[in-house]
Amino acid sequence: MARTQGSKAEITGPLIRDAARRLFARHGYAAVSMRQIAAEVGVQVGTLYSYTPDKQALLADLLRSHMEFLLARWQDDASRPAPERLHAFLRFHVSTSLEHPEDVFLSYMELRNLTPENRRALALLRRRYEDALQAILADGVAQGSMVVPDLRLTTMALIAMLTGVTNWYREGGRLDRDRVVATYWDLVRGAVGA
Amino acid sequence: MARTQGSKAEITGPLIRDAARRLFARHGYAAVSMRQIAAEVGVQVGTLYSYTPDKQALLADLLRSHMEFLLARWQDDASRPAPERLHAFLRFHVSTSLEHPEDVFLSYMELRNLTPENRRALALLRRRYEDALQAILADGVAQGSMVVPDLRLTTMALIAMLTGVTNWYREGGRLDRDRVVATYWDLVRGAVGA
């Protein structure tokens, strides 16, 4: 793995992030050493510290980037009927979860390994994302097109249900992605009476 | 924390398990040292090895015990209508999840830190528990009292949704346990058309 000394600064940074994401997701943040990350990239340990102040920042950056990606990519159209918006959110959430399963996994597995400061910052981002769903449900109730027993609990319940797809879905398995989305939609639609 | 040498064999074992459960749940298996566990119990490191062959067995025992506890405690009555059985399962699952949040947390967070052998054994126990729910849904569909788009996906989706309660529920918060159970029941009933 040792690399002949040479300049690859333009790609080493992302490679380190990719390696950290893969290894943290597979073995857990605490179980992964900086040496393992370096070996996966093909550099020596010391090199990592040219790209990240420490291991903690590596984790915090991965989690923050993922939430910011979700928040930037989710486009809602509040003028459309709430059930349509809910369907769109479901498609978005399930699709991105299946496209970035390692980030999703890390996002709710490694919160406790963040420093209190980093954890607080991430909690704010998560809350904004949850509120995107909650706003749709609130609109559905206001419009009379949904029946939701408790707004906040329902928001958390639906997100947990949908995110859970990463726990059992396997590419090439019995159900393809479209079928998974369609089935979840049947369940969600029933749950909120849409 | 150092203890005067004395015999407390009858309680030290459970205390070690309790400490390991608490620390693993809080910091993650890989992040917790045997020294920390010993300090939490109030013994020295070497003593732990009188009660467990190694750290891995401590984790595996915790996860296995929890699943065996669930399987032993869940009492189904297949002669009752499926919706009633589903309601009972929901009460059981949410209640036990809230009573043993650390075990629930560990059970789906630390699977990857089990050896392949231990992981396989636990997967079998989990599958038996999932099948308890799936059998109810299958019966409901057969009786015509439920509409379930896909048996297996619905099973996994409902368990994920209900287990998620441990992520946000706080004792003394806005909703008490009965209210939580009732709200989840509204959602589940709608989802399966019961």
Place this chain on the structure above:
DNA sequence: GTCTATAAATAGATAGAC
């Protein structure tokens, strides 16, 4: 049954050569 002491390995992080 519990202790102290220690072996052997590995961790995160830094310094300085090239």
Place this chain on the structure above:
DNA sequence: GTCTATCTATTTATAGAC
């Protein structure tokens, strides 16, 4: 920008005294 070498701390686990 990357390397090698190393510091300091901590890890799991064991040996043997009491």
